Amino acid sequence: MAGASSFEQSGKDVKSLPAQNAFVTSLAGKTMILVRLRQCHSDGVVCLDGFAPGDLPAEGDAVIARRSGLLLAVQVADCLPVLIVDEAKRILAAVHAGWRGLLAGVVPRTLEAMQSRYGSDPRQCLAVIGPSIGPCCYEVGQDVAMPFEQAFPGRSLLWSDFQPPGRVLASGTGLSDASANPRRTLDLSAACRCQLETAGLPGSSIFSRPPCTSCHRDVFYSYRAEGGSAGRMLAAIGKIR
């Protein structure tokens, strides 16, 4: 069976592409078109209805569509993949959200785009937050912790002095001041859940008990743990008809 065609191959020839293509082949065969974006840690939302194949690849970190036959995909390695469906209006979305994207508001921007373009009601949407680096491993410096404290007042997103076995430190990520400040880790998934609930999704419609990508490197890729050579996992959502 031939693989699903693709509007765009990732600009980065990462080692995971063969596995991604095999996944798509097994999932969709020839029947669906895989859509990947040029992700840039932004709040950019691309609506595929009205797009022609020649218009892509597009730059952004969320993609929405009502059309059937498309597999909307985001690539992640520690960042959050978030898949959203409006069951009533049959609108789909795939979102890539790391700490930059969460602060930029890519999740609420996606729901706003679904509302303005299709009349989606967030109260009728379901969301799945996939595997990402967890608060067990995602140590952050003040440059990341402070804006999260400001953006999510009163929320317990930052964990202090949590030191699980295998905790991974990274260089060049604002951690140089770690020895002078309390060690803190960030719960990206909880921040995303907070944004989804604030946007109107019922808590019972958000599914988010993802394992930590850094703790489970036997099955996941982790940018923090493996560096720039880490592969990328594909999270995709689509409807056949």
Ligand SMILES: [Zn+2]
């Ligand atoms: Zn972990």
